[in-house]
Amino acid sequence: MNKNNISLHTLGVLLAPVCLGMLLSGCNKAEVPASKKEAADEAKLPLIREAAGIRLPETSPLRKSIAVAAVTEQTVERAIIIPGTIELDAATSIKVVPPVAGRILQLNKRLGDKVNAGDVLFSIDSADIATAYSDASKAQSALLLAKRNLQRQKDLVDAEIAARKDYEQAEADYSQASSEVGRTKARLAQLGVSKDAGAGHHYQLRSPIAGRVIELSAAQGGFWNDTNAPLMTVADLSTVWMTASVAEKDLPLVFAGQAAKITLNAYDNEVFEGKIRYVGDVIDADTRSVKVRIAIDNKSGRFKPGMYAKVNLSGQAHQAPAIPASAVVQNGFNTRVFVEKTPWVFEPRIVKTGAQVGDKLEILSGLKAGERIVVKEGVLLND
Known part of the structure; x- marks a missing residue:
C-alpha cells in the first residue's frame, strides 16, 4: 500500500466519528421541535379520545361549559297517563221497560225529576192488566168450585154411595185449579200488582231504585206497544x-x-x-x-x-337512582350518559331510563348512586 492510500484511509477513520456525531446531533435537534409541536397541537384540541375514554386537556374550553355531579337516589312513582x-x-241505574202494552195515562216523573224508591213513574191503561185480573178471578172461582166438588165426593165415598174413581177425579180437578190460581197470582206479582188490588185496567209502574230520570222516550197520551224498549231511564x-x-x-x-x-x-x-x-x-x-x-x-x-x-x-313508590334530564344524550337508538372515570376523563355509558319526576329521570339500569356524571352540555362529548 502506498503512502497516499494510507493517508486517505487514516483520514476516513478519523472523520467517521465526527460525521456520526454530527448526524446524531442533527437527529436530536429534529426530535425536540417535533415533540414540542405535538404538545402545542394537543393543547389546541377541545377533547382527546383515548382507550380510557374522552379526556379534556387543561386548556380545553369545554371545561368551562361542562358540569359534573354525583348520581343521587330519590323516591320515584312512575306515572301512567x-x-x-x-x-x-x-x-245503580235501570232502564224502565213497561211489562204491558197500552196508552200512557200519566207521566208522574219527567226528565230530570228526582225519584225515590217506590215512587210511581207512570200509569198505563192496558188491556193486558184487565186480562190478568180476569184470569186470576176465573182461577179463584174454579178453585172454589173444585174444592166443593172434592168435599162432596169425599162425603159420598165415605157413605159408600159414589165410586172411588169419582173422588180421585175430584182430587185431580182441585189440584189443577189450585195450580191455576198460583199461576195467575204469579202473573200479577210479575206485573207488580196483586189480586187484592181488585179488578181494573190501569197499571202503575213504581221505581225500584232512588235516583233521577235521565232519559225519557214517551209522551203522555201516547200508545206504548213495545214491551222490550225502555220508556225511561232512572239512575x-x-x-x-x-x-x-x-x-x-x-x-x-x-x-x-x-x-x-x-x-x-x-x-x-x-x-x-x-x-x-x-x-x-x-x-x-x-x-x-x-x-x-x-x-x-x-x-x-x-x-x-x-x-x-x-x-x-x-305507581308504587320506590327508591331509585335519578339524574337530571339534561344529562341524557341520545346516540342513535341508545340513551347515553358520560361517566367521570378520573378528573376530566369521561366514559360514555348506555343507560335505561324510567319515570320522569319533575326535571329528573329514573335510572332503571346502567348507573349507581354516587357515580359522577356530566349533567350539563354532555352533547359536546357525543360522537
Missing part, C-alpha cells in the same frame, strides 16, 4: 265510574286501590282524585289493553256520563 270516560254505574248518579284502558305492558304497575288523579276536558284547571276499584280480568284482543274502573263521588253532579278525561295513575 291514559284517556278515560265517565260512565254510569250499572248497579243514581251520586257515584259514577271513570273507565280507562291500560296497555298490556303497563299492567304490572296497576292495582286495585291505586290512587288516580283525573282531569276532565270540561274542568281543565281542576284535578279530581279517585281510587281504582276494579282491574279487568280479560285483555281486549284488539287493543291489547285492560279496562280499569275508578269510583268517583258525584254528589255535586258535575260528572256527566260520556265526558272525556285524562287519568294519571301513580
Whole structure:
C-alpha cells in the first residue's frame, strides 16, 4: 500500500466519528421541535379520545361549559297517563221497560225529576192488566168450585154411595185449579200488582231504585206497544265510574286501590282524585289493553256520563337512582350518559331510563348512586 492510500484511509477513520456525531446531533435537534409541536397541537384540541375514554386537556374550553355531579337516589312513582270516560254505574241505574202494552195515562216523573224508591213513574191503561185480573178471578172461582166438588165426593165415598174413581177425579180437578190460581197470582206479582188490588185496567209502574230520570222516550197520551224498549231511564248518579284502558305492558304497575288523579276536558284547571276499584280480568284482543274502573263521588253532579278525561295513575313508590334530564344524550337508538372515570376523563355509558319526576329521570339500569356524571352540555362529548 502506498503512502497516499494510507493517508486517505487514516483520514476516513478519523472523520467517521465526527460525521456520526454530527448526524446524531442533527437527529436530536429534529426530535425536540417535533415533540414540542405535538404538545402545542394537543393543547389546541377541545377533547382527546383515548382507550380510557374522552379526556379534556387543561386548556380545553369545554371545561368551562361542562358540569359534573354525583348520581343521587330519590323516591320515584312512575306515572301512567291514559284517556278515560265517565260512565254510569250499572248497579245503580235501570232502564224502565213497561211489562204491558197500552196508552200512557200519566207521566208522574219527567226528565230530570228526582225519584225515590217506590215512587210511581207512570200509569198505563192496558188491556193486558184487565186480562190478568180476569184470569186470576176465573182461577179463584174454579178453585172454589173444585174444592166443593172434592168435599162432596169425599162425603159420598165415605157413605159408600159414589165410586172411588169419582173422588180421585175430584182430587185431580182441585189440584189443577189450585195450580191455576198460583199461576195467575204469579202473573200479577210479575206485573207488580196483586189480586187484592181488585179488578181494573190501569197499571202503575213504581221505581225500584232512588235516583233521577235521565232519559225519557214517551209522551203522555201516547200508545206504548213495545214491551222490550225502555220508556225511561232512572239512575243514581251520586257515584259514577271513570273507565280507562291500560296497555298490556303497563299492567304490572296497576292495582286495585291505586290512587288516580283525573282531569276532565270540561274542568281543565281542576284535578279530581279517585281510587281504582276494579282491574279487568280479560285483555281486549284488539287493543291489547285492560279496562280499569275508578269510583268517583258525584254528589255535586258535575260528572256527566260520556265526558272525556285524562287519568294519571301513580305507581308504587320506590327508591331509585335519578339524574337530571339534561344529562341524557341520545346516540342513535341508545340513551347515553358520560361517566367521570378520573378528573376530566369521561366514559360514555348506555343507560335505561324510567319515570320522569319533575326535571329528573329514573335510572332503571346502567348507573349507581354516587357515580359522577356530566349533567350539563354532555352533547359536546357525543360522537
